[in-house]
Amino acid sequence: MTIFTDFTTFGAFRRVGVPVAIAVSALSLAACSGSGTDAAPAATVTVTAPPSPSEEPSSEPAPDASPSASASAAGGVFDDPADDDWPPITGKNPPVFGEQFQADPGHDFTKGVSPSRDGVIRAELRTMQDANVAEYVPIKFVKDPSTNQGRFEGPAKGDVMAFAAPVAKNVVFLSAVGCDGKDQTINGQYVGTQSCSRDTLISRAVKGGLYALVTVKNHQIAKVVEIYAS
Template sequence: MKTYLPGLLAAGAAAAVMLSSGATAQAATTSAASTASGTSATSAVSAVSRLSAVSGTSTAFPKYKAPKVFGTTFQADPGHDFTKHISSRRNGILRGWITYVNGGVAEYEPIRWRKGTKTEGHFEGPPEGDVTAYSSPVAKDVIFLSAYGCAASMTGLTVDRDTGLGAKRCSRATLIERHDRSRQPALITVHNGQIVQVQEIYTP
């Protein structure tokens, strides 16, 4: 992963500076370094999970082990029967993206990183016709850590440069609007049947 993550971040930083009117590279760096109250970043392999003592939240959940951010295989979910009615994933962190949101309930699926030959690569979900998908309510106090700022334009750069993960706390409404509109790679934390944290994975 370390062979291509720096390239992704470097390329994205330049793109963000060009897209942000009047922004400077130094401002982008400062924005990336700014974190929401109570948040922290770990290595990309053991990406951030939130503890119960997050400021301004009431949903307590443990620190779950995170998958590789740029893992090249779909995460297994032994014991989950995907042939039955779509349901929540077990407790833990899924590398995935939200595909649909309705009435505060999100449908989501696992993703994997596909290395490219002419580009760094891209994330992809299960093939068409695959039934590997989940559905969970988005917690009222969900922690949404954005890699692109809170604005609808998504031209900011609010990412930890060491992990490639979002570092800016944004609202639940921003999460739902953005992730219902387009598929954004993220680490999705599920606890007791609810999505309690979504941390975006930065890709240029």
């Protein structure tokens, strides 16, 4: 997956399959064309599926755990020191092309796959574990200054950094390629603007490679804003 970027002027994009390639140039968005063939490795995880989604996210607040050195020492909480400098997941949108993963301080990845904390995470929806539960992983944008190329990447193969959460029945899905996948429906931040159905979101998530800003609210996926990477 290769993304040609000019970080001062964003222009045309090229649509590919999974993973995604983005070509950014001084051309207008209306002039985009091309294709790519790279494929990203898929991580295999054991999933503990959360409950099926309700009509609306529960009003019960989600726990906001923080890292505990003593708990880690006792084996209760997995706290990888590599993520200490990563920005934590918050209620604010992260940079669309951020070059660091977001951290979920205190999240215990040793107890199966569960929802990330409430907030907005830049993530790839990789698959649906069942009719309601989506699996997703944090992503970051990786660029090569020598070639001016870049791509989105998830955790390295074998890293235990996967989440899974039910898709709320009233989820908001803003697609970057239209509801039929054939258009270009984005704003100046290169994220989706076309409101599509929950079924459309699920059909896209099943295939994987859906890069998006994912809002989790009360343990459920409440909003998905696709990043244009086609």
